[in-house]
Every structure is written in C-alpha cells, then in structure tokens.
Amino acid sequence: MQPAVILLSGGLDSATTLAIAREEGFAPFCLSIDYGQRHGAELVAAARVAASLGARGHRTVHIDMNQFGGSALTDPGIAVPTAGVAPGIPVTYVPARNTIMLSLALAWAEVLGSRHIFVGVNAVDYSGYPDCRPEFIRAFENMANLATKAAVEGAQLHVRAPLIDMTKAEIIRQGMKLGVDYGLTVSCYQADVQGQACGVCDSCRLRRAGFEAAGVADPTRYYSPQ
Amino acid sequence: MQPAVILLSGGLDSATTLAIAREEGFAPFCLSIDYGQRHGAELVAAARVAASLGARGHRTVHIDMNQFGGSALTDPGIAVPTAGVAPGIPVTYVPARNTIMLSLALAWAEVLGSRHIFVGVNAVDYSGYPDCRPEFIRAFENMANLATKAAVEGAQLHVRAPLIDMTKAEIIRQGMKLGVDYGLTVSCYQADVQGQACGVCDSCRLRRAGFEAAGVADPTRYYSPQ
Numbered sequence: 001m002q003p004a005v006i007l008l009s010g011g012l013d014s015a016t017t018l019a020i021a022r023e024e025g026f027a028p029f030c031l032s033i034d035y036g037q038r039h040g041a042e043l044v045a046a047a048r049v050a051a052s053l054g055a056r057g058h059r060t061v062h063i064d065m066n067q068f069g070g071s072a073l074t075d076p077g078i079a080v081p082t083a084g085v086a087p088g089i090p091v092t093y094v095p096a097r098n099t100i101m102l103s104l105a106l107a108w109a110e111v112l113g114s115r116h117i118f119v120g121v122n123a124v125d126y127s128g129y130p131d132c133r134p135e136f137i138r139a140f141e142n143m144a145n146l147a148t149k150a151a152v153e154g155a156q157l158h159v160r161a162p163l164i165d166m167t168k169a170e171i172i173r174q175g176m177k178l179g180v181d182y183g184l185t186v187s188c189y190q191a192d193v194q195g196q197a198c199g200v201c202d203s204c205r206l207r208r209a210g211f212e213a214a215g216v217a218d219p220t221r222y223y224s225p226q
Numbered sequence: 227m228q229p230a231v232i233l234l235s236g237g238l239d240s241a242t243t244l245a246i247a248r249e250e251g252f253a254p255f256c257l258s259i260d261y262g263q264r265h266g267a268e269l270v271a272a273a274r275v276a277a278s279l280g281a282r283g284h285r286t287v288h289i290d291m292n293q294f295g296g297s298a299l300t301d302p303g304i305a306v307p308t309a310g311v312a313p314g315i316p317v318t319y320v321p322a323r324n325t326i327m328l329s330l331a332l333a334w335a336e337v338l339g340s341r342h343i344f345v346g347v348n349a350v351d352y353s354g355y356p357d358c359r360p361e362f363i364r365a366f367e368n369m370a371n372l373a374t375k376a377a378v379e380g381a382q383l384h385v386r387a388p389l390i391d392m393t394k395a396e397i398i399r400q401g402m403k404l405g406v407d408y409g410l411t412v413s414c415y416q417a418d419v420q421g422q423a424c425g426v427c428d429s430c431r432l433r434r435a436g437f438e439a440a441g442v443a444d445p446t447r448y449y450s451p452q
Binding site: 059061062063064065068069070089093094095096097098099100103104106107108110130131133135139140142143144147148149151152 | 325
C-alpha cells in the first residue's frame with residue numbers, strides 16, 4: 001500500500017475524502033491543522049474520524065495564525081454570519097488557509113516518501129473560497145512539483161481533490177457507501193466544545209441541505225432547537 | 227508607502243533583502259518562522275535585524291515542524307555536515323520549508339493589504355535547495371494569484387526574490403551600501419545560543435567565502451578558533 005497524506009479537518013468533506021483514499025488502496029496518514037480556529041472542536045472530531053476510518057497515522061500541527069487575524073474563524077472580534085449563504089466570499093474565508101495546509105501536507109508527504117496528497121475541497125456546494133477551486137489545486141500541484149527534493153529526483157506529486165465536482169448530497173451518499181459515520185464529524189464554524197452545531201452558519205446550512213438532498217437522516221447534534 | 231512582507235530568517239540574505247525592500251520605498255513588515263530549527267539563535271538575530279533596518283512590524287509564527295523531521299535542521303538525530311559544500315541537495319534541506327514560509331507570508335500580506343512579498347532566496351552561492359530556484363518562485367507566485375480573496379478581487383501579488391541571481395559577494399556589497407550591519411545576522415546552522423557560528427557548516431562556508439570575495443572583513447563571531 002502506498003502512503004497518502006490526507007488533510008483532515010474533522011468535517012464532513014475531509015472524512016469522506018479519507019474514506020475515498022482508503023477505498024483506493026492508499027495507506028492514509030491524516031494531517032490536521034490547529035490554526036487557532038474558533039471551532040477547535042473539529043480537531044477532536046478529526047481524531048475520532050481518523051481512528052474510525054483506519055488511519056495509519058494522525059498528526060496535528062499547531063500554527064498561531066490568530067496573530068494575522070482577518071477572518072471570522074481566527075479573530076474573535078469578527079462574528080460568524082448566520083443569516084444564510086450569500087453571494088461572494090464571506091468573512092469566514094481564512095487568508096491563504098488551504099495554501100498553508102497543503103504546504104504542510106507537502107512537507108509530511110516528502111518525509112513519508114508519499115506522492116499523494118488528498119484534500120476535501122469542493123467547488124459546488126461551498127462558500128466561494130478561492131482556494132477551493134480546481135485551478136488553484138492545479139497551480140499548487142504544479143508549484144509542488146518544483147518545490148521539493150523528491151520532485152527534483154523525479155517523483156511526481158499528485159494533489160487529489162476527489163470531491164471537487166460533487167454536490168454535498170453526492171459526497172454524503174458516497175461517504176455512506178464507504179462507511180463514514182457522519183455523526184463523528186463536526187462542520188459548524190461555531191461548534192461548542194462538545195462538537196454540537198449552531199445550525200445557522202453557512203457550514204451548517206450547506207451540510208444540512210446536503211443531508212436533506214441525499215435523503216439521509218442528519219446525525220448532527222445541534223445546541224439549540226432547529 | 228506600500229506595505230511589503232519580508233521573510234526574515236535573521237541571516238545575511240534576508241537582512242539584505244529587507245534593506246533592498248526598504249530602499250525601494252516599501253514599508254517593510256517582517257515575518258520570521260520558528261519551525262523548531264536547530265539554530266534558534268537566528269530568530270533572535272531576526273528581531274535585531276528588523277529593528278536595525280526600520281521594520282514597520284515584525285512577527286514570529288511558530289510551527290512544530292519537528293514532528294515531521296526529515297532534515298538536519300529539524301531532527302536532532304541528523305548531524306549537520308561540516309566537511310564542505312558537496313554536490314547535490316544536502317541533509318540540511320527542510321522539506322517544503324520555503325513553500326510553507328511563503329504561504330504564511332501570503333496570509334499576512336493579504337491581511338495587511340499588501341501585494342508584495344520579498345524572499346531572500348539565492349540560486350548562485352547556495353546549497354542546491356529546490357525551493358530557492360527561480361522556477362519555483364514563479365510557480366509559487368502563479369499559485370498565489372489563484373489562492374486568495376485579494377487575487378479574485380483583482381490584486382496582483384508579486385513574489386520578489388531580488389538576490390536570486392547574485393553571488394554572495396554581490397549580496398554583501400549591496401547590503402553594505404544599504405547600511406546592513408552583518409554583525410547582527412546569524413547564518414550558521416548550528417549557531418550557539420549567543421548566535422556564535424561554527425565556521426564549518428555549509429552556511430558558514432558560503433558566508434565566509436562571500437566576505438572574502440567581497441573584500442569585506444567578516445564580522446561573524448565564531449565559537450571556535452578558525
């Protein structure tokens with residue numbers, strides 16, 4: 001089995017991505033990033049998800065991105081929007097987040113001797129984040145293939161984004177087939193310490209609509225009546 | 227004055243890069259990365275250099291890259307080579323280091339509203355690191371221009387590597403003209419806590435040869451007789 005690095009936030013998309021990588025026969029090494037996100041409960045979820053889906057390893061890297069701020073997820077002074085998904089890039093956008101996360105995955109992949117990075121970005125039922133688009137993923141892959149000693153020595157690195165063209169409902173159906181327990185995952189931007197969800201942030205709304213469209217009971221625990 | 231983010235390690239090259247950015251009229255915001263490097267003394271040097279060259283801000287971001295290892299600079303079990311600069315990429319190569327550092331610079335640049343990142347990479351008198359080559363810098367810049375909200379909104383980001391084609395002697399001469407005090411900088415991979423240098427690692431050798439070629443007295447403090 002070839003090793004692959006899976007970026008695992010602890011949410012629905014990255015859990016499904018992990019299950020897909022495993023289904024494809026990779027030995028999954030999961031990487032979570034504690035960047036000071038408001039919803040630190042997702043990191044607890046990531047550990048549960050990694051264990052439940054047979055990860056061969058799971059690391060959490062800490063970066064104090066709060067000192068930059070600039071996002072509702074890293075600056076306590078910026079509120080998470082709860083009025084519904086609106087056009088444009090919302091204030092939950094975290095500057096350069098996926099670039100940073102993929103860079104750390106690139107580092108670990110090189111040390112592991114892995115040529116495969118999986119990331120659960122999605123450009124259909126998403127918040128319009130620029131670093132979830134296919135053209136960004138391709139550009140990162142191109143850059144990565146010039147960045148490392150492994151690349152200079154001839155290894156081709158592949159950045160895989162298997163969910164990128166799927167709807168949220170398709171992602172959920174695929175994950176259910178592969179045995180993902182979505183009750184273990186946390187998507188909410190303002191989850192409480194028990195991992196219970198607000199139900200009204202964009203991430204909760206996209207997730208809940210996905211369960212409805214998939215015709216699957218929503219296993220999310222909410223901290224207020226919905 | 228437009229803001230620019232300068233990646234500042236505390237070594238000779240990044241100090242010169244900071245001086246060049248200031249000379250070009252930018253308001254320099256310096257970013258140092260504590261990635262668990264063996265030569266943590268360079269971070270102390272970075273603070274001195276930032277202050278001496280009029281940085282408008284200086285941040286140090288912490289990342290625990292030691293948990294990946296894979297380099298003599300992040301794994302205490304891998305010795306720093308001291309026998310002389312050899313062909314190929316040495317074990318002091320840190321997987322994906324410049325990618326990670328530039329990614330963090332990209333995040334801060336976006337929050338600052340800056341369109342300029344300066345990095346002191348050099349592909350002449352260097353250790354053959356793949357992420358110091360011009361093709362890597364160009365690919366990173368291309369990726370960065372797809373990664374951020376600022377880019378989507380039309381801002382063009384520039385990754386500047388003003389030293390990339392210069393010899394070490396040229397870098398030193400340029401820095402001297404611009405008032406860099408190289409006695410404040412630390413380049414040694416195994417500097418002691420006072421910032422004194424070993425004199426025999428590749429970084430010390432390239433630096434010392436640069437001072438000799440430039441005809442400039444070497445201000446480096448060494449911890450053993452040279």
